[in-house]
Amino acid sequence: MNPREPLKRVLYIDLSKKSFWIDEREDLFERWLGGVGVAVQLFKEEASKNVDPLSPENPVIFSVGPLTSLYPLASKTIAIFKSPLTGNLGESHAGGRSAIALRLAGYGATVIKGASQLPVYLVIKEEEVEFRDASALWGVSNAITVGRILRETAPGQGVRTIMRIGKAGEKLVSYAAVMTETYRHFGRLGLGAVLGSKKVKGIIIYGKHTIPVEDKKKYREVYDRLYKLSVESDAMKRYHDIGTAMNILPLNYIGALPTRNLNSSRFEGAEEISGENIAEKKLARRIACAHCPVACIHIASIREPYPDEPYFYKTTFISYDHELIYSLGSMLGVKKIDNVLRLIDIVEAFGLDAISAGVSLAWATEAYKRGIVTINETLVELDWGNVENYIEAIKYIVEQPNHFYTTLAKGTREASKHYGGQEFALNFGGNEMPGYHTGYGAIIGYSIGSRHSHLDCAGYRVDQTIKEPPSPEEYVEMLIKEEEWRQVLTSLVICLFARTIYTVENVVDALKPLGYDCTEDELKKLGEEIYLEKQKLKIELGFNPRELKIPSRVFETSTPHGLLRRDYVEKALQHYAELIEYKINTSD
Numbered sequence: 332m333n334p335r336e337p338l339k340r341v342l343y344i345d346l347s348k349k350s351f352w353i354d355e356r357e358d359l360f361e362r363w364l365g366g367v368g369v370a371v372q373l374f375k376e377e378a379s380k381n382v383d384p385l386s387p388e389n390p391v392i393f394s395v396g397p398l399t400s401l402y403p404l405a406s407k408t409i410a411i412f413k414s415p416l417t418g419n420l421g422e423s424h425a426g427g428r429s430a431i432a433l434r435l436a437g438y439g440a441t442v443i444k445g446a447s448q449l450p451v452y453l454v455i456k457e458e459e460v461e462f463r464d465a466s467a468l469w470g471v472s473n474a475i476t477v478g479r480i481l482r483e484t485a486p487g488q489g490v491r492t493i494m495r496i497g498k499a500g501e502k503l504v505s506y507a508a509v510m511t512e513t514y515r516h517f518g519r520l521g522l523g524a525v526l527g528s529k530k531v532k533g534i535i536i537y538g539k540h541t542i543p544v545e546d547k548k549k550y551r552e553v554y555d556r557l558y559k560l561s562v563e564s565d566a567m568k569r570y571h572d573i574g575t576a577m578n579i580l581p582l583n584y585i586g587a588l589p590t591r592n593l594n595s596s597r598f599e600g601a602e603e604i605s606g607e608n609i610a611e612k613k614l615a616r617r618i619a620c621a622h623c624p625v626a627c628i629h630i631a632s633i634r635e636p637y638p639d640e641p642y643f644y645k646t647t648f649i650s651y652d653h654e655l656i657y658s659l660g661s662m663l664g665v666k667k668i669d670n671v672l673r674l675i676d677i678v679e680a681f682g683l684d685a686i687s688a689g690v691s692l693a694w695a696t697e698a699y700k701r702g703i704v705t706i707n708e709t710l711v712e713l714d715w716g717n718v719e720n721y722i723e724a725i726k727y728i729v730e731q732p733n734h735f736y737t738t739l740a741k742g743t744r745e746a747s748k749h750y751g752g753q754e755f756a757l758n759f760g761g762n763e764m765p766g767y768h769t770g771y772g773a774i775i776g777y778s779i780g781s782r783h784s785h786l787d788c789a790g791y792r793v794d795q796t797i798k799e800p801p802s803p804e805e806y807v808e809m810l811i812k813e814e815e816w817r818q819v820l821t822s823l824v825i826c827l828f829a830r831t832i833y834t835v836e837n838v839v840d841a842l843k844p845l846g847y848d849c850t851e852d853e854l855k856k857l858g859e860e861i862y863l864e865k866q867k868l869k870i871e872l873g874f875n876p877r878e879l880k881i882p883s884r885v886f887e888t889s890t891p892h893g894l895l896r897r898d899y900v901e902k903a904l905q906h907y908a909e910l911i912e913y914k915i916n917t918s919d
Contacts, residue, residue, distance in 0.1 A: 338365055338397055338439035341373065344453065344460055346529055347387060347445030351460040353438075360439055365396030366822035367422065368861045370411040371868060373442055380871045384415035384521070385503060385528040387446035393433060394440035396824040400431045400542055402554060402841055403561045404829040406620040408433060408511075409821060414520040416505040416687065416742050417761035419872045420865065422782050423522050426620035427515035429536065430824065432492035436538030445529070452495075452533035454485050457540060465532040472498035472729075474510045474682040477533060487537025494534040497682025499729050500527035504740040506687035506763070510679075514628050514650035515620065518684045519784065520762065550844035557841065560832045562624050570627040570828055571617065575653035576606025578766070579661075585795070585891040587769040590661045591715050592693035593757055593884050596768045600666030604656050609668055615648055620826070627828065633672050649676050657766030658689025663696065664715030677722055681729050687742060690763035692724055694743045698752045708735035708750075754883035759783045760874075768885070770794035770892040771803075774900060776810050778879050779907045781865045786827055788814040800892065803903035807910065811862070818861035819854050863918055866911050876908035 339355045356369075363369045370392040377390040391412045398405035408429040414421030433441065437457050447462070450469035454461040463484075471477050474497030481493050492511055499507035500523030507523030508516045517523075526532075544550045561567050569577055582588040583601035590598040602608060609631055619626035631651055634644040649672045659665065659674040678685045696713040698704045706712065710727060711720040724736075731737040739746045743763060747756035757764040759774075760783035767773045772790025780787025788810040800806060816835070817827065825833050833841070835851045842849060870876075881904075886897050 338395075340438050342438045342441045342455065342460070344441065344443045344455075345445045346443065346447045346451070346462075346531065349447075349462045353458070356440075363861065364819070364822040364857065365399075365439055366394050366409045366824035367411070367818060368822035368857070368864075369440055370394040370409050371861065371864050373440060374411045375868060377442060377444060378413065380873070382413055384413040384418065384421075384525060387444070387529065389413045389525055389528075390442055390444040391522065391525055391529075392440060392442055393429070394824075395430045395434050396822055397845055397847065398823045398825065398841060399434045400622060401544070401550075401845065402622075403558050404623050404625065404826045404832070405823060406430055406623045407821075407824045407826050408517075409824055410509075410517050410522050412520075412522055412525050413872065414505075414761075415503070415524045416521045417783065419760070419874045420781065420869045421520040421522065421525075423509075423517040423519050424821065424824075424827075425509070425511050425515050425517045426623070426826065427492060427512040428490070428621045429492040429494065429511045429515075431621045432487075432490060432536040432538065434542065435490060435540045436536055437540040443529070443531070447530040450530045450532050452481065452535065453531065455534065455536040456487075457538040465530075468532045469501065469530075470498070473680040474498075475513065475680060478510065478513060481533050481535060485535045485537075487535070490539065491535055491537035494536075495532060495682075496523040496526050497680060499682045500524055501532075502729055502731060502740070503527055504683060504729060505742050505745075506684040506691075508682050508684045510682060514618065514630065516684075519686065520782065521684075523682050544844055545846040546844040553837075553840050553844060557832060557837065558624060561829065564832065566831055567625050567828075571625050573606040573610055574627050574629040574651075576609060576629065576651060576656055578653040579605045579656055580607065582767065582769070583661075585769075586889060587767060587795075587891050588661050589657065589757075589764065589766060589768045591664045592662065592690075592697045592755060593764070593768060593888050594697070596888050596890060598661035598664075600664075601661065603666055604660045604668055604671050606653070606656075609651065609656075613668055613672070623826070625828070631668075631672055633669050647672075647676055649679070651675055654766050655685045658686045658763075662689050662693045662766075663721060665718055665721075666716060670718040673718060674721060674725070677725050681725065683725070683728070686765060687763040688725060688728065690757055691728070691739055691743050691746065692721060694747065694752065694756050695724070695739060697755055698747075698750060701752070703751045704735060708733065710736075757882055757884060759881070760879065765791075767791035767794075768888065768890050770890045771800045771806060771895060771899060771903070772810065773890075774881065774885050774895060775803075775806060775903045775907075778881065778900075778904060779807065779810065779876075780814060781862070781869065787817070794890075794892065800899075803899050804906045807903050807907045811907075811910070815858040815862040816855065817858070818865075819858040822857075822861060863914055867915055870911075870915070876904075876911050879904050879908075
């Protein structure tokens with residue numbers, strides 16, 4: 332058997348016709364490797380440039396890569412779709428068991444298109460797809476409860492993945508997420524709303540496909556090396572010990588932690604909500620994605636008394652990380668650990684992206700305090716740190732009882748267009764701001780990244796390692812180069828936490844035992860090509876690099892590099908636009 336044979340197979344599912352078929356697409360996997368490289372091409376085949384994100388014609392592509400299920404931290408699944416939040420290319424990654432389940436079912440990718448008339452959940456097996464009635468699950472608001480029910484209805488315990496949406500997905504909130512297992516997500520850009528528009532409540536995938544290895548001895552050698560690096564490196568140890576919540580204190584110390592809708596870059600409650608304090612007082616356990624030795628998922632526990640029942644407590648387990656603590660903690664002025672965890676829990680239950688939910692509430696709070704909107708719109712008084720009212724507002728975002736919350740459910744870009752306050756609506760390309768106000772690299776990276784995410788090119792990390800920023804043109808080219816290499820990692824598919832382990836040399840070595848003969852230069856060239864394919868697709872879907880807008884607030888609040896200059900950022904964005912236009916015009 333050819334080692335790459337399992338990655339030839341693409342499963343197509345038509346929800347409208349309740350049908351499925353399998354094609355062998357060796358042409359795609361040979362050319363684009365897997366993961367995001369293949370998913371982008373499948374999306375281009377299936378979607379028109381004018382497709383409505385919430386229409387049946389918007390396809391959802393799930394894909395994995397050649398390292399999936401074979402090497403440590405090759406644990407992510409790529410999802411590609413048109414985002415209802417940005418109106419452009421949506422790309423989201425999730426861990427858990429989804430990647431290994433898809434590969435063991437014998438597929439390199441799955442294409443889901445059309446829409447069901449009635450709610451369904453899909454059961455994907457080797458050679459078979461079941462379309463099961465989900466009418467009884469539709470309307471169940473808690474996505475965790477849905478997961479528990481689905482566990483009892485399908486086989487495959489131990490090797491399956493269970494994806495599902497919460498009520499936010501059903502109500503088409505533009506930043507609704509998809510939960511996988513209990514604590515992982517396709518979090519950003521609204522995949523939950525896309526599945527909700529298709530009436531898909533959940534997806535179960537399992538299989539026992541064998542993944543062959545061409546050179547077992549060499550594979551073992553490379554595996555052992557990568558495993559050792561994974562468990563012994565300082566970076567991986569920090570992810571295990573405290574997780575990304577370790578970022579709260581350092582960012583606050585240097586003045587880079589967005590606070591109260593970025594009215595400040597330092598938070599007086601940082602010590603209380605820090606990863607170190609949560610680990611000391613609330614950490615219950617750590618868990619890992621499938622085939623990951625690091626276990627960076629940190630689970631806190633909180634006890635809440637039952638009303639009128641002394642000595643009876645409800646214990647809730649809640650996953651936390653830096654972005655959740657930032658968006659539902661410092662960004663909203665919430666200072667107590669338990670209150671931040673309560674907000675995370677309700678966002679999780681409804682199936683919302685925590686970053687967009689928190690940043691949207693931060694914009695709404697400032698708009699309310701400035702008198703741009705009134706109690707008639709917000710229905711509750713919004714004030715920094717008022718957790719009880721924030722809980723009510725989260726419910727309103729999902730239920731959408733009035734025009735204000737219907738608009739807020741579309742994100743800060745749409746809400747500020749209608750009500751005002753665009754200068755402090757912290758979104759980039761429509762995607763809400765991550766938890767780093769570190770300098771030019773962060774702001775430029777959010778703007779020019781393919782997903783408008785800090786994970787695209789890590790400008791926030793570069794900001795923290797340089798004393799003086801380079802020229803705007805140099806910074807842009809540096810960030811693009813980083814994003815190009817990440818296209819290789821997300822085509823393999825590697826967790827980006829492991830990017831320092833999966834160097835180009837180690838990637839070449841990891842592919843050889845699997846029957847892939849490629850050089851370092853060829854891999855780098857592939858990354859450039861995938862990056863350019865994504866830029867072309869974004870432009871076809873309506874993105875204009877010359878129309879990028881930066882909220883004024885980012886120039887008003889100090890960073891570790893001082894106040895940012897608007898002219899510097901504008902020069903950077905102009906250079907990006909010119910560079911992309913040149914690359915597209917000179918490409919084959």
